[in-house]
Amino acid sequence: xxxxxxxxxxxxxxxxxxxxxxxxxxxxxxxxxxxxxxxxxxxxxxxxxxxxxxxxxxxxxxxxxxxxxxxxxxxxxxxxxxxxxxxxxxxxxxxxxxxxxxxxxxxxxxxxxxxxxxxxxxxxxxxxxxxxxxxxxxxxxxxxxxxxxxxxxxxxxxxxxxxxxxxxxxxxxxxxxxxxxxxxxxxxxxxxxxxxxxxxxxxxxxxxxxxxxxxxxxxxxxxxxxxxxxxxxxxxxxxxxxxxxxxxxxxxxxxxxxxxxxxxxxxxxxxxxxxxxxxxxxxxxxxxxxxxxxxxxxxxxxxxxxxxxxxxxxxxxxxxxxxxxxxxxxxxxxxxxxxxxxxxxxxxxxxxxxxxxxxxxxxxxxxxxxxxxxxxxxxxxxxxxxxxxxxxxxxxxxxxxxxxxxxxxxxxxxxxxxxxxxxxxxxxxxxxxxxxxxxxxxxxxxxxxxxxxxxxxxxxxxxxxxxxxxxxxxxxxxxxxxxxxxxxxxxxxxxxxxxxxxxxxxxxxxxxxxxxxxxxxxxxxxxxxxxxxxxxxxxxxxxxxxxxxxxxxxxxxxxxxxxxxxxxxxxxxxxxxxxxxxxxxxxxxxxxxxxxxxxxxxxxxxxxxxxxxxxxxxxxxxxxxxxxxxxxxxxxxxxxxxxxxxxxxxxxxxxxxxxxxxxxxxxxxxxxxxxxxxxxxxxxxxxxxxxxxxxxxxxxxxxxxxxxxxxxxxxxxxxxxxxxxxxxxxxxxxxxxxxxxxxxxxxxxxxxxxxxxxxxxxxxxxxxxxxxxxxxxxxxxxxxxxxxxxxx
Numbered sequence: 001x002x003x004x005x006x007x008x009x010x011x012x013x014x015x016x017x018x019x020x021x022x023x024x025x026x027x028x029x030x031x032x033x034x035x036x037x038x039x040x041x042x043x044x045x046x047x048x049x050x051x052x053x054x055x056x057x058x059x060x061x062x063x064x065x066x067x068x069x070x071x072x073x074x075x076x077x078x079x080x081x082x083x084x085x086x087x088x089x090x091x092x093x094x095x096x097x098x099x100x101x102x103x104x105x106x107x108x109x110x111x112x113x114x115x116x117x118x119x120x121x122x123x124x125x126x127x128x129x130x131x132x133x134x135x136x137x138x139x140x141x142x143x144x145x146x147x148x149x150x151x152x153x154x155x156x157x158x159x160x161x162x163x164x165x166x167x168x169x170x171x172x173x174x175x176x177x178x179x180x181x182x183x184x185x186x187x188x189x190x191x192x193x194x195x196x197x198x199x200x201x202x203x204x205x206x207x208x209x210x211x212x213x214x215x216x217x218x219x220x221x222x223x224x225x226x227x228x229x230x231x232x233x234x235x236x237x238x239x240x241x242x243x244x245x246x247x248x249x250x251x252x253x254x255x256x257x258x259x260x261x262x263x264x265x266x267x268x269x270x271x272x273x274x275x276x277x278x279x280x281x282x283x284x285x286x287x288x289x290x291x292x293x294x295x296x297x298x299x300x301x302x303x304x305x306x307x308x309x310x311x312x313x314x315x316x317x318x319x320x321x322x323x324x325x326x327x328x329x330x331x332x333x334x335x336x337x338x339x340x341x342x343x344x345x346x347x348x349x350x351x352x353x354x355x356x357x358x359x360x361x362x363x364x365x366x367x368x369x370x371x372x373x374x375x376x377x378x379x380x381x382x383x384x385x386x387x388x389x390x391x392x393x394x395x396x397x398x399x400x401x402x403x404x405x406x407x408x409x410x411x412x413x414x415x416x417x418x419x420x421x422x423x424x425x426x427x428x429x430x431x432x433x434x435x436x437x438x439x440x441x442x443x444x445x446x447x448x449x450x451x452x453x454x455x456x457x458x459x460x461x462x463x464x465x466x467x468x469x470x471x472x473x474x475x476x477x478x479x480x481x482x483x484x485x486x487x488x489x490x491x492x493x494x495x496x497x498x499x500x501x502x503x504x505x506x507x508x509x510x511x512x513x514x515x516x517x518x519x520x521x522x523x524x525x526x527x528x529x530x531x532x533x534x535x536x537x538x539x540x541x542x543x544x545x546x547x548x549x550x551x552x553x554x555x556x557x558x559x560x561x562x563x564x565x566x567x568x569x570x571x572x573x574x575x576x577x578x579x580x581x582x583x584x585x586x587x588x589x590x591x592x593x594x595x596x597x598x599x600x601x602x603x604x605x606x607x608x609x610x611x612x613x614x615x616x617x618x619x620x621x622x623x624x625x626x627x628x629x630x631x632x633x634x635x636x637x638x639x640x641x642x643x644x645x646x647x648x649x650x651x652x653x654x655x656x657x658x659x660x661x662x663x664x665x666x667x668x669x670x671x672x673x674x675x676x677x678x679x680x681x682x683x684x685x686x687x688x689x690x691x692x693x694x695x696x697x698x699x700x701x702x703x704x705x706x707x708x709x710x711x712x713x714x715x716x717x718x719x720x721x722x723x724x725x726x727x728x729x730x731x732x733x734x735x736x737x738x739x740x741x742x743x744x745x746x747x748x749x750x751x752x753x754x755x756x757x758x759x760x761x762x763x764x765x766x767x768x769x770x771x772x773x774x775x776x777x778x779x780x781x782x783x784x785x786x787x788x789x790x791x792x
Contacts, residue, residue: 052559106140241505266319402442462519584685
């Protein structure tokens with residue numbers, strides 16, 4: 001790229017009118033700042049207002065459950081029965097209720113199973129083979145379903161794939177409630193074979209103890225959501241978009257083998273019946289302990305592993321104002337705990353607790369509960385204090401999954417198959433800390449800020465991944481975060497197989513990058529680059545406060561962030577959430593200009609000096625013989641002794657006349673000696689963004705200017721921006737800190753930077769040498785047919 005130097009005349013520019021972008025028919029104009037309000041966003045209502053807050057008539061349903069369930073350890077199943085109380089707070093009359101039977105996803109004829117595709121390029125994993133064979137002999141899903149009314153009479157119900165409709169004997173009017181009872185049986189999946197968000201894992205290898213871990217999730221029929229913006233949320237569960245649920249109170253009794261330890265949603269109601277006196281004392285001591293302490297010690301867990309109880313115990317839990325209930329049960333569990341006192345006077349103590357088998361030690365002893373404590377602190381600062389009495393992390397076969405007050409997390413140390421030695425990788429360490437932060441963080445989004453996961457996965461996964469990133473960097477500034485840093489999303493944003501973030505969950509491509517990585521990076525950019533921390537943090541916290549224990553939509557989030565910050569962000573939502581554009585801003589050209597002084601001596605002298613920098617033509621450079629003009633003085637005249645840069649009296653008069661016509665302020669402008677730099681930026685990726693421009697000057701100083709995104713308002717493809725300074729520019733660089741997810745850093749610099757690259761020489765060894773692989777050899781006398789002799 002050449003530095004173009006021009007003389008800038010003082011010109012007046014008139015603003016050019018352009019056509020209405022809503023009916024644009026002339027010129028290739030694309031309005032990246034077109035307002036979403038009134039076009040793409042739903043009209044505000046009394047239920048959710050134009051400011052992004054719950055309206056004065058906001059409502060949501062309430063569902064309470066009282067359940068008694070038994071874990072059948074040999075049968076790997078759960079039998080349950082319970083009473084449901086459904087309160088109709090909507091303004092509508094209801095003739096039926098929809099429930100979720102998400103475990104029906106594992107029926108052989110389910111929409112999920114029958115619509116699953118495989119790679120067209122062929123190939124299958126060992127787990128894929130095992131799963132295919134298992135599904136031939138095993139089937140999941142609910143069975144023995146029974147629904148009765150409060151009077152004991154059967155209620156008619158219809159199962160539609162992973163949904164169940166209960167027909168009410170009489171319509172349920174607004175403001176009324178109804179109670180009914182259910183019975184069911186559901187088999188647990190072997191998670192490492194079938195895959196899923198719960199299930200069981202058994203340690204049955206020759207060197208293992210033969211015991212199992214059980215994770216209960218989606219294990220009972222749950223009421224579907226009925227909302228003001230969609231009515232019944234009765235989309236079948238296809239395995240991707242997760243769970244949209246109502247808040248309610250739970251009273252759950254879990255009967256398990258007597259030697260099992262149980263972790264579950266809610267507060268344990270009967271510790272005296274299920275824990276020893278020593279364990280109860282430890283639990284009390286843990287409330288004020290500065291470090292996690294064992295409630296069930298490794299020695300106690302090891303002793304329990306040596307036998308299998310034939311008796312049972314019933315653990316009872318209560319949880320108020322939660323949207324789901326999950327549990328974990330095993331005789332293998334070590335249990336540690338630590339009380340967390342939050343920095344809010346009105347908040348109760350939280351018990352951070354971890355449950356894990358010996359196979360997870362010592363990784364889990366060291367990091368799990370401390371990661372919970374850290375999460376409660378950071379998320380409390382960004383959103384609101386943790387409102388529940390317990391926060392739990394359970395190790396098992398599920399890599400990472402969240403439920404109210406309990407999470408399932410997977411990383412463990414590695415055991416050497418030959419020596420039995422235990423080690424763990426840095427990936428396992430940071431993976432454990434990260435997944436605990438992420439899954440416990442889901443307690444805020446969506447377990448409390450109750451967004452619709454099946455419709456908009458990003459509303460919980462994206463927001464939570466953003467906060468996970470913030471928490472990880474506060475754990476360790478060198479934390480190897482996979483998502484959140486803007487540079488980490490570049491490869492995805494330039495890929496072909498992607499859809500906008502706002503697409504419904506089941507239709508997403510590259511699920512993790514779309515719903516986790518991209519929205520997380522977008523929010524980091526919104527916080528650090530677009531709004532700044534003060535405005536972002538205030539607005540984000542306002543969103544969390546408004547929608548705590550309520551059900552927001554994306555439009556409530558978008559509107560709240562704009563209303564609370566006072567910044568129009570439609571361009572940002574449109575680019576990051578509604579499109580597949582990427583960021584690629586190029587520095588196309590820099591022009592260094594100065595003001596023409598009208599002084600012919602100065603102006604022609606400067607032009608003459610610049611002309612001397614032009615290279616001599618190659619012909620003249622190589623000609624060595626004298627020219628005619630050099631040899632013959634008789635052919636020389638005035639034009640041989642003057643140049644176009646010679647100042648004439650006519651030049652001086654013209655300058656005097658021009659200056660005489662100027663107003664005083666115009667004559668003053670002629671004395672300005674600053675450099676006028678014109679930077680031309682190209683938007684190659686389509687996504688408009690602020691332009692962060694770092695300028696280095698010849699005097700050794702630097703300056704960074706943060707050009708707002710509105711620079712692209714009149715032309716979203718290419719703009720020219722001016723910077724005036726007495727300094728001389730040496731170099732310039734866009735996005736010096738890689739904060740905007742710019743896809744091509746090579747076009748950000750002036751002058752262009754050399755791209756470093758390392759070549760790895762390819763091997764010259766011949767391929768597919770079957771003769772060598774079979775131990776044959778050839779000789780000059782012919783082909784050998786006998787194997788080469790073996791070497792000692």
